[in-house]
Amino acid sequence: MGLHRHSTLLCIQEKEKLMHIPDGMVPGEVCAAGFASTALLTWFSLGKVKKLYPDPARMISRASVMAAAFFVVSWIHIPLPPVSVHPILAGLIGILLGWLSIPTILIGLFFQAAMFGHGGFTTLGLNTLTMGGAALLSWFLYRGLSRGNSAGGMMAAGFTAGFMGVMIAAVSTALILILTIPSYIDPAAERAGILTMVVSHLPLAVAEGIFTAMIAAYLKKTSPEMLA
Amino acid sequence: MPGERTRGSLLRNWHASLKIPALMVLIFSMAFMRALMPVLVLLPLSLLTFSISGLHIADLMRYLKTPLLLVLAVGLFIALFSGEIVLLRIGPLSLMREGVIAGASILLRVTGIMIIGFLMVRTTSLSEISTSLRRMRLPGLLVDMGILTGRYIMVIGEDHERMTVARRLRGYSHAILSRRFFKVMAPVTATLLVRGFKRSERVFGAMKTRGYGATTPDESIVRPLEPSDVILFSLTVLISAGLIMLELTA
Numbered sequence: 308m309g310l311h312r313h314s315t316l317l318c319i320q321e322k323e324k325l326m327h328i329p330d331g332m333v334p335g336e337v338c339a340a341g342f343a344s345t346a347l348l349t350w351f352s353l354g355k356v357k358k359l360y361p362d363p364a365r366m367i368s369r370a371s372v373m374a375a376a377f378f379v380v381s382w383i384h385i386p387l388p389p390v391s392v393h394p395i396l397a398g399l400i401g402i403l404l405g406w407l408s409i410p411t412i413l414i415g416l417f418f419q420a421a422m423f424g425h426g427g428f429t430t431l432g433l434n435t436l437t438m439g440g441a442a443l444l445s446w447f448l449y450r451g452l453s454r455g456n457s458a459g460g461m462m463a464a465g466f467t468a469g470f471m472g473v474m475i476a477a478v479s480t481a482l483i484l485i486l487t488i489p490s491y492i493d494p495a496a497e498r499a500g501i502l503t504m505v506v507s508h509l510p511l512a513v514a515e516g517i518f519t520a521m522i523a524a525y526l527k528k529t530s531p532e533m534l535a
Numbered sequence: 536m537p538g539e540r541t542r543g544s545l546l547r548n549w550h551a552s553l554k555i556p557a558l559m560v561l562i563f564s565m566a567f568m569r570a571l572m573p574v575l576v577l578l579p580l581s582l583l584t585f586s587i588s589g590l591h592i593a594d595l596m597r598y599l600k601t602p603l604l605l606v607l608a609v610g611l612f613i614a615l616f617s618g619e620i621v622l623l624r625i626g627p628l629s630l631m632r633e634g635v636i637a638g639a640s641i642l643l644r645v646t647g648i649m650i651i652g653f654l655m656v657r658t659t660s661l662s663e664i665s666t667s668l669r670r671m672r673l674p675g676l677l678v679d680m681g682i683l684t685g686r687y688i689m690v691i692g693e694d695h696e697r698m699t700v701a702r703r704l705r706g707y708s709h710a711i712l713s714r715r716f717f718k719v720m721a722p723v724t725a726t727l728l729v730r731g732f733k734r735s736e737r738v739f740g741a742m743k744t745r746g747y748g749a750t751t752p753d754e755s756i757v758r759p760l761e762p763s764d765v766i767l768f769s770l771t772v773l774i775s776a777g778l779i780m781l782e783l784t785a
Contacts, residue, residue, distance in 0.1 A: 329602040330645060330648040331644035331649070333566075335563055335566035338566055339563070353674070363676060364739055364742040364743055365739045367676060367680050369732075369735045369739070371682075371683030371684040372731050375684050376687075376691050376727055376728050376730075378684070379691045380724050380727055383720060383723075383724060386712050403728065410676075413677070414684050418681075418684065418688065420652065420656075423598070424599060424652075424653065484609065496616030496617075500616075518720070522721050525722055526725055526729070529729065
């Protein structure tokens with residue numbers, strides 16, 4: 308793809324992101340089921356979005372430019388010594404895009420697979436389900452918690468959305484990986500694997516919770532029309 | 536001249552509207568394989584395909600590096616915790632025979648699939664991919680979003696690069712997570728998103744001005760199919776069917 312030659316992107320290729328399920332990791336049947344479920348979810352969310360944006364040009368421009376913006380923002384690395392990790396941003400995507408987050412994440416994940424090999428083509432459906440599901444659930448949580456409109460309430464809602472965005476994505480990815488790999492895997496090791504993945508994502512979840520809360524508060528003050 | 540064949544490898548010249556479905560069928564048939572013996576075929580097959588692509592091995596290695604790290608970690612986990620027959624004991628850990636076989640099978644399958652995926656996207660331009668997806672009856676809305684996203688990743692990426700350079704010139708770097716990190720990076724990130732949002736309004740205006748939706752994409756610039764495209768398609772589908780047969784008889 309012509310895109311990969313760009314110098315900015317070449318240096319970003321070196322940075323790492325390990326949340327997505329790579330190609331070949333899970334059985335083909337599971338990948339096919341992931342595609343079918345994502346097709347349904349995308350169709351449903353596009354239906355919802357069409358009601359909000361009767362003009363398709365507005366919807367396309369909003370989704371694509373924001374998908375590109377989120378793609379770029381995910382290059383920012385959060386220092387969590389001894390490693391440096393990238394934000395997942397599922398919570399923030401949910402807060403800003405609502406139902407539009409499903410097609411946006413689908414497209415973003417396609418570009419990540421194409422440009423950097425993060426995720427995969429056969430697992431595009433599964434990864435969209437885990438990330439998109441996390442974004443939608445975080446958005447629902449945010450809407451529920453931010454009703455009072457107080458500054459503290461907004462910060463708490465933003466933190467919860469950012470934190471849960473990471474944790475829902477991590478738990479669902481761990482569940483898919485552990486439950487679809489060999490059937491004779493030791494059940495105790497399965498539980499340990501899920502627990503390890505969840506615990507290892509806790510620092511990122513807390514950092515992303517704070518990050519999302521601050522961004523949501525900033526946007527509420529400066530550009531409230533951007534919040535879904 | 537648009538639509539004419541350009542000089543290059545066999546894969547680059549293969550018509551995208553047949554190449555993408557054929558390689559996706561191949562990738563999915565690889566994903567269906569589980570037993571170790573048939574999976575052993577995948578790596579030589581994908582490397583052979585890579586050798587005719589004319590792409591650089593360094594690019595492939597860079598593309599594979601990160602995902603393979605994750606796969607190695609998962610492979611090791613499976614090798615240590617799956618099965619009953621112990622191959623080797625290292626302190627409190629035991630390497631299990633079934634786990635080693637399953638881990639090796641996953642590693643080979645992931646590498647094979649990723650090489651084919653790499654070839655698919657690196658030998659096809661974004662416009663060829665979008666035309667091909669449209670022909671495969673994917674919703675036009677999604678295809679158009681994909682094209683615009685690809686275009687704006689560059690534009691917003693440059694904004695991000697400029698902001699990073701400006702921060703560094705002012706002496707800001709973040710090696711540890713501190714309160715300052717959030718105080719600096721949250722407004723920077725929010726600014727990038729606000730710029731993206733405002734840009735989307737301008738893009739919407741431009742799309743309306745150009746009559747978006749009133750016209751259909753011009754496909755006359757795409758070259759017609761040739762016998763070699765169909766032969767390559769048939770060959771790839773046959774190989775995919777062969778892989779499935781190999782798995783079923785294993």
